[in-house]
Amino acid sequence: MRLSAPIYHLKRKAKRLSREVGIPLHDALDRVAATQGFSAWSLLAAKAATATPANRLFPQFQPGDLVLVGARPGQGKTLMSLGLAVEAMRSGHRAAFFSLEYTEKDVLDRFRAIGVDLAGFEKLFEVDCSDAISADYVVKQMAAAPRGTVVVIDYLQLLDQRRENPDLTVQVRALKSFAHDKGLIVVFISQIDRSYDSSLKPCPDLDDVRLPNLLDLKLFDKTCFLNKDEVQFRIAS
Template identity: 55%
Template sequence: MKLSRPVYRLKHSARKLARAEDIPLNRALDRLAIQEGFESWSALAASVPSARSANGIYEKLAPGDLLLSAARPGQGKTLLALELALNAARAGHRAFFFSLEETAVGMLRHFRALNRTPDEVRFVFDDSDRISADYVITRLGAAPAGTLAVIDYLQLLDQRRENPPLDQQIRVLRAHARRHGHIFVFVAQIDRRFEGANRAFPTLSDLRLPNALDLGLFDKACFINAGAVRYAETA
């Protein structure tokens, strides 16, 4: 489907709409996406060829890797993470999607945006409120090397008081990944200050971190903005 304007111009219009009507940016983005004939901004972003780069990113992942999929709301970071999980499933590996943000209904919308259905692949969706590093490791069980698990999203892992600090949880998951050859993809939020920055893509320094976290624990990252993706080695 051809867009009436380039993605970056649509995003600029969404910012103006959000300010004019005092609504969240992601709601403004969704409204413009609907006007363009899409169900949501995520669906629109998924239609942009430059955003469909999961194949190339997946080929760069190795057993034991920790990858960040980071962006502001509505840029397609969840869709990209889902595509990576589907790539793993197509390659014959197990794929998990642990979400503290998304619902089963929302996940079905993401599948529809990718023209896929969950029953086509070896895919497990888990939206338990108890998701944490220990919970994820228990659910993965004896999954073989090459298993890919998405965690949506990074900044919510320690929102429950009984969960360990975020840094501690990531260290536990990193050790598990190295030991079992699993791959973790963390959907991550970018701080809203990036909206005022005159840069094409965010970086690790733009990650929204309400709690301390050693970013050196991650091996790789992909940053998404205005329908484009930038991949980076961080280790």
Template identity: 50%
Template sequence: MRLSAPIYKLKRQAKLLARERGIRLHEALHQIAIKEGFKGWSHLASSYSKATPATEIMSQHNSGDMVLIGARPGHGKTLLGLELAALAGKNSRKGHVFSLDYNDADVWDRFEKLGLDPSGHDDPLVVDTSDHICAAHIIGRLANKPDRSFIVVDYLQLLDQRRSNPRLDEQVKSLKKFAIECGAVVVLIAQIDRAFELSPSNMPTIADVRLPNPLDLSLFDKRCFLHEGQIQIDVAA
């Protein structure tokens, strides 16, 4: 059953409802769940955890995969990437988030919005928001424990913003080689060109990925595109 809004927004609605009606939060959560068509909040939460797109994507990945997640701003690509990283521990992988777009507080705030606490695991997820993030930096951070890493990079188009960094295509090839050699999975979050908003299509494709610098997009084994609450998963031929 599809939710009318992301689960963190439903929780926010419940808090407002509890305040407006003077009821306990668990009662408000129950009412929201009933409105969504579930028996109660626990039923909604368990159904969501099984049906989330991140769970579907996680079940399809293979060691050595390079995955691209593309969407226009505000369509959930970063939240999807973070949810994937948080799920890594449940799939015998070590989650790593490298963000050139957000600071540490922003990243952990988004985990909270998703209702996730990846810091509480025995082997907690690693968040790196250094200004020096590039392929070499990522590979260097994982030098001691590279095997079965699950790496999320936010985002693709910022990897070569520093003039001292190698070209974008060189960095993606390096990450691909690293993934194959170490059995890792690398997810790169990508911007979609603004021109897509003027097209009649209801879902971006690989042709809509914004490329300020040349890049062989065939390096990606799987491509996930999001738009207006929908998701499409493509596997490279």
């Protein structure tokens, strides 16, 4: 299934339509669904839930993987990463989201944007928005995490913003070793440099990762880059 826009954009469109036309939201959702070839929003949502990029990508990951998810702002890198966490939980694994960017409410709002009710994953998910987040902090908090846990870090470029934290390379190496030893999947959300030009290539790649400080990008086992409807997944050679 290929929608004309991400599902969260379609929801926003329905909310605007509801306000502008003065109809109930559920009617507006059904009207938007009709533009995508579905007779009702519930059918669109059910189909989308089983055909997301995260649903297709998650089986490619293995315990011990270090994954980079990168995109320009507003292209869905956070939603993709949360989608991977959801896929882990649907498989019976735990997931954790460490954010130096969002509040806990922001994170919960993002779950709602992808149509996920966390009540269905009781005790499988945790969110941590501490200002103290660093590699050492994540290792300490995840010391007892079982094999297969997905750990999302939001985001890569903020890990060494505090002077007392080690260099970015040191932290990423530490988390790579930790992921390997514990059998975790560690996903880094990454910014993309403003110089990326989508008219030259459909998706950014490692050359476009914004690196204010040095980092060996070969440390990542797998990468996922997004731009508009394009998703490019690669396994490191």
